[in-house]
Amino acid sequence: MDKFTVLDGIVAPLDKPNVDTDAIIPKQFLKSIRRTGFGPNLFDAWRYLDHGEPGKDCELRPLNPGFVLNQERYSGASILLARENFGCGSSREHAPWALLDYGFKAIIAPSFADIFFNNCFKNGILPIVLESRVVSDLFDRVLAEPGYHLMIDLPAQQVTTPDRQVYPFEVDAFRKECLVDGLDDIDLTLRHVESIRAYEARRRQEAPWLFQ
């Protein structure tokens, strides 16, 4: 996993609450057995005017000019600004894979759905929770200023605006460490093989029906 320390990037605003993972990456693209290549189909049903299917060349498809990510001013954006309950619905990790493949490395919202939030960390994406009021202010600024960008400093746990306003954010110490150091969860857990075996031995005594 790539390390995440400091990110200075253009912000794209997605002004809808309850954006679900079906919207982030529609079901027809979940048939892939790979982890990559989902970027062109991110928000597929909103982004294109025609119906997308796996294998269709997205370069040749008609773009929906009304969809925010199709506006030139947000090209190259790496920070997505979103509303309440972002990423609700299905557990599909294809959603963070698609966001990452498109180029988003951080998402700022007033709240996230649990499974999506967790899946982001597993892929080096930083989901940041800021107060609703602050997020609304950021929406106003992004819409007012083309090229609006934010600086996200994970070690310092703060978001800084171009006019030097600083918003601190919370992140679990363990998740932060994994992201900053780009650590692999499985390697970390396998450092505790003995603890797992000891747990199993004890549990096998207590509840043998679980080990049939």
Next chain:
Amino acid sequence: MSALTLYDKLWQSHVVRSEKDGTALLYIDRHLVHEVTSPQAFEGLRLAGRKPWRLDANLAVADHNVPTTNRGDGIADPVSRLQIETLDRNCAEFGITEFRMNDVRQGIVHVIGPEQGATLPGMTVVCGDSHTSTHGAFAALAFGIGTSEVEHVLATQCLLTKKSKSMRVNVEGKLHPGVSAKDIALAVIGRIGTAGGTGFALEFAGQAIRALSMEGRMTLCNMAIEAGARAGMIGVDETTIAYLQNRPFSPRGALWDQAVANWRTLKSDVDARFDQEVSFDASQIRPHVSWGTSPEMVVTIDDCVPDPALEKDLVRRQAMENALVYMGLEANQPVSSIRIDKVFIGSCTNSRIEDLRVAAAVVKGRHVAKNIKQAMVVPGSGLVKRQAETEGLDRIFADAGFEWREPGCSMCLAMNADRLEPGERCASTSNRNFEGRQGAGGRTHLVSPQMAAAAAIAGHFTDLDVFQGNL
């Protein structure tokens, strides 16, 4: 020792070790695997040269992509076929038990786990699918995970996770006839919202919950995720134990007795404290119908489609307006005036034998309305299908004009050929009414099996009381 919630008990009995910030290494007893969220996890194992930690903890089945007709011909869609063949190959290579497509035990992963007794009280159960919350009906700690975590569980039999807060949803009183667990679920989500349970593990309790069958409890816990909660659960009682006796994976003999004695402790202590409590009066719950594009956008059958103009919050008002446009509905339109094109009875929410029985009772001796282009019943598993056929339910449905299909996720998410066309409106017993969920441009109304059946006959949503009297 202080009083514990069911969630506390399940959590404590599975912590292998903890980090300073409270992140725990949690042991996983049962890992259910399906074809959509596992291929990249198996590939990860292969690349790292790792093997599954404990083979007997895993059970695999293909459900999302499988066709529900003409299985003898194989899978027509080459992309779906590759995904299912990949699961078959991975399970064979790593030695994981899989119920293949033509096995009578094949079905929706959240139907077959309990049906096989592979889900037991006191277990931690995970699957790369958000509706894993279903298994909490058995006093298990069950939740959905992403593919990275699927790989993590395969490799280590553990997950890195933090404890959630606890919320008890009390449903006292008695449900009226024709009102089901699905209506409780939609009423709860309508009240607390799709993010109301975010960060919480829900426990459903109270007289109305104890009165539910295991099928009803599974329907309710299944939809905990639609309230934002990764896990929903219900304490053990005699209903739980009776359901599990003599299931293929259930313990037997002395081990059964030992297990049952342990399971009886799996409920919240009387004076346990929850971080939050919400209460409902079951006698006040009416049959629900979703009108919008989020499961919190629900009204009752005797109600009208809400008016965004009355919503004060601007972001919410905009979302309501968008939903009305997408759904092709007018504010203040009576719900019973909404005419439908298709009917889907199935999904991990409502495809179990009890669901099929109540739907069959409504359609028996009647026929679907002329405006219904397609009405289908997709049993949750091959064994549910066989049971229904033994009871003659397939004939009742077929005589009423329903298609009787093979088991799978089907039109709940339309990864196979079963889907809505743009603009088509469906009465669906599934769990999500998101834009495009049942097919691009499709319009989903979430309802109970009884309501879906009545809507199929009437051609529009209808109050079951009125319906039973009028036809």
